[in-house]
Amino acid sequence: MPRRTKAEAEATREALLDAAEDVFLEKGVSRTSLEHIARHAGMTRGAVYWHFKNKADLFHAMLDRVKMPLQQIIDDITAERQASGPLNTLRLATLHAFEMLERPRSCRVHTILIHRCEFISDINPVELQNRLASDCREVVRRCFQQAHDEGLLIDEVTPDVATLMLHSMIGGLVHDWLRTPDNYSLSAHGGEAIDNLFYLITRHAQV
Amino acid sequence: MPRRTKAEAEATREALLDAAEDVFLEKGVSRTSLEHIARHAGMTRGAVYWHFKNKADLFHAMLDRVKMPLQQIIDDITAERQASGPLNTLRLATLHAFEMLERPRSCRVHTILIHRCEFISDINPVELQNRLASDCREVVRRCFQQAHDEGLLIDEVTPDVATLMLHSMIGGLVHDWLRTPDNYSLSAHGGEAIDNLFYLITRHAQV
DNA sequence: ACACGCATACATACATGAATGTAAATGCCA
DNA sequence: TGGCATTTACATTCATGTATGTATGCGTGT
The missing domain is CATH 1.10.357.10 (Tetracycline Repressor, domain 2)
Structure with a gap:
């Protein structure tokens, strides 16, 4: 398991958020599993849990990317x-x-x-x-x-x-x-x- | 399990739909289980499946109760x-x-x-x-x-x-x-x- | 009117899969 | 070498759909 630089870790986090946007948009939030988001980002579910506490946390982080x-x-x-x-x-x-x-x-x-x-x-x-x-x-x-x-x-x-x-x-x-x-x-x-x-x-x- | 009259069966169906409205409203559709709806109506899940094919069918029946x-x-x-x-x-x-x-x-x-x-x-x-x-x-x-x-x-x-x-x-x-x-x-x-x-x-x- | 048999309208049991959160393992780099 | 950022493994719960059981209503025949 290659250790990542800070920049790479940050890129992972962004990739997960991008993936969340895509998959949430396609399937709706409830029907989207964290596994699906992880795979969409080319990661595993563990990476999601490293960066975000749970789906709600991920959702919040996604909302914070834009201004209402x-x-x-x-x-x-x-x-x-x-x-x-x-x-x-x-x-x-x-x-x-x-x-x-x-x-x-x-x-x-x-x-x-x-x-x-x-x-x-x-x-x-x-x-x-x-x-x-x-x-x-x-x-x-x-x-x-x-x-x-x-x-x-x-x-x-x-x-x-x-x-x-x-x-x-x-x-x-x-x-x-x-x-x-x-x-x-x-x-x-x-x-x-x-x-x-x-x-x-x-x-x-x-x- | 006493067999019900036609009127009673229809009442059961309405009770299930009423329950669906209440529980869907409270918890959202995705997070609502058919078990929860059944219990809310004082029935079991079997009753839901007798009257409706699945959640989607129940949802449709609920929509049909009103006019947009x-x-x-x-x-x-x-x-x-x-x-x-x-x-x-x-x-x-x-x-x-x-x-x-x-x-x-x-x-x-x-x-x-x-x-x-x-x-x-x-x-x-x-x-x-x-x-x-x-x-x-x-x-x-x-x-x-x-x-x-x-x-x-x-x-x-x-x-x-x-x-x-x-x-x-x-x-x-x-x-x-x-x-x-x-x-x-x-x-x-x-x-x-x-x-x-x-x-x-x-x-x-x-x- | 009554008896009978089938079918209905449920309740309960069974089987399965999916998703979650947590724990443990991994490999590399500072 | 320790620790980070991941991957993998583990344990559990929940919800679904289907199968089976049950008691009675209903329709029909006598």
């Missing part, structure tokens, strides 16, 4: 708050999250999270999503509140309604797209829907 | 096409689907389908959802096309964009709600978002 789209939106909003106005901030943050999500690994991992897993030991993917959704909704609502206070939203749309509409549309676009990510571009289609929504709720100068 | 929200929308649109104008037809169909989804069994079964299962033998829940989504999108798009042809949509919104927005919003609202169905009313919140969307895309008389 809603977390991406929160970060962008927080970072760009003063940059280009609240509505544009929101819009750009959403479009950016779509772009990030279209990266192969992000797409894979999020498909697994949304469509390929139920519970993993003590991990509840639904709660994970819920927490992020709540956080994001709050950040978005504050941004819409600011837009409203600055008179940028049309009168008929409150910050709460705007938040509800944007948030649900993002969720629907992402879930739909993740079901068949090769069929169309999230950025293009999703971006179009989002741009239209912002157009509709934005107060335009009267001419 | 998107199928509900398709049916309503098809049935009410000439009734009250395309936009109102769409709107009412959507609100109706939300109402139906709020029924306890519908809520349970859809939560299981969306958030509690990966693959079940040869069943792919994602494909199931995809097929319905495609069908519904097509029906909705035709309805929006009709509205557009009758000059009911504002100029800036094409039937395709309207379809994309409505469809993704419905999806997002439903997915979000199913994660915490006890926290708020889908009909109320979802209905509000939908009403606002229709308000925004409808051409209003100029005064």
Whole structure:
């Protein structure tokens, strides 16, 4: 059994995570055995246990390889708050999250999270999503509140309604797209829907 | 083992399906054993196998107990096409689907389908959802096309964009709600978002 | 109405395979 | 040489599907 360098061990760990992405995506998390992941990576099951405590640990490590789209939106909003106005901030943050999500690994991992897993030991993917959704909704609502206070939203749309509409549309676009990510571009289609929504709720100068 | 009457046997079958809903919801489909379902129903595993071929068969029977929200929308649109104008037809169909989804069994079964299962033998829940989504999108798009042809949509919104927005919003609202169905009313919140969307895309008389 | 025999609707037993986690072995390199 | 990063071996549990057992309902004939 050749002893490995640190770099080689790290490469093994990455190979296992890559394999997990592929196999989880293909078979779903529950029906994937650690043996299968190991073989897919050209290793044995012992190597999986050397690097990860169990399937849940492996799953967590896989999730940590990407940033959640809603977390991406929160970060962008927080970072760009003063940059280009609240509505544009929101819009750009959403479009950016779509772009990030279209990266192969992000797409894979999020498909697994949304469509390929139920519970993993003590991990509840639904709660994970819920927490992020709540956080994001709050950040978005504050941004819409600011837009409203600055008179940028049309009168008929409150910050709460705007938040509800944007948030649900993002969720629907992402879930739909993740079901068949090769069929169309999230950025293009999703971006179009989002741009239209912002157009509709934005107060335009009267001419 | 006393032989049961036909009515009793049917009651057993229903009890098993009820148990499946409860246990699948609690533990996810993959991690639920048929033994657990049987016990939950006060039966043994033999009873499950008498009534259902396997877990997939049981799962299918459970799904057949409810109508999918998107199928509900398709049916309503098809049935009410000439009734009250395309936009109102769409709107009412959507609100109706939300109402139906709020029924306890519908809520349970859809939560299981969306958030509690990966693959079940040869069943792919994602494909199931995809097929319905495609069908519904097509029906909705035709309805929006009709509205557009009758000059009911504002100029800036094409039937395709309207379809994309409505469809993704419905999806997002439903997915979000199913994660915490006890926290708020889908009909109320979802209905509000939908009403606002229709308000925004409808051409209003100029005064 | 009653008796009989078959079939049903379960409960229980059996056989098997798969997956997990842990322990022990391995070989190489710092 | 010791220890690391793996491979291999071991022990156990769980879940599945199938086979078998059981007591009664049901249908039919008298």
